[in-house]
Amino acid sequence: MSLAFVVANNRVTEITVDYRVGTCTGTEVFSNVSLGIGPYQPNLPNLPPAPPVANSFEFTSNVVGGTDYTHILGSFSGTTKALGTILLGFPQGCYDAAVDTWTATRQ
Secondary structure, eight states, rough: EEHHHHHHHTEEEEEEEEEEEETTTEEEEEEEEEEEEEEEOOTTTTTTTOEEEEEEEEEEOOOSSSEEEEEEEEEEEEEEEEEEEEEEEOTTOOOSEEEEEEEEOOO
């Protein structure tokens, strides 16, 4: 899996995900998004509240837990590096879901 995103004015404005999981391959492009980068408060079911994470963003397309969704959490460490997790839910006929971690460096 590979992930690329565009940041402008302290906002994530575009996300591109290339994936290959089993026999399922594809590219998802989410353009014209406007995700503020700031403190993020994780809200995980059945777990105690986690502390906020600074300089972070969250993106979800469609309903997580359904089919054909993308959920990305990211956190910036300084001005040139980021890291996070990605969860993909696939349409029927593919795997149910795939999860991976990612890192990025400013280009």
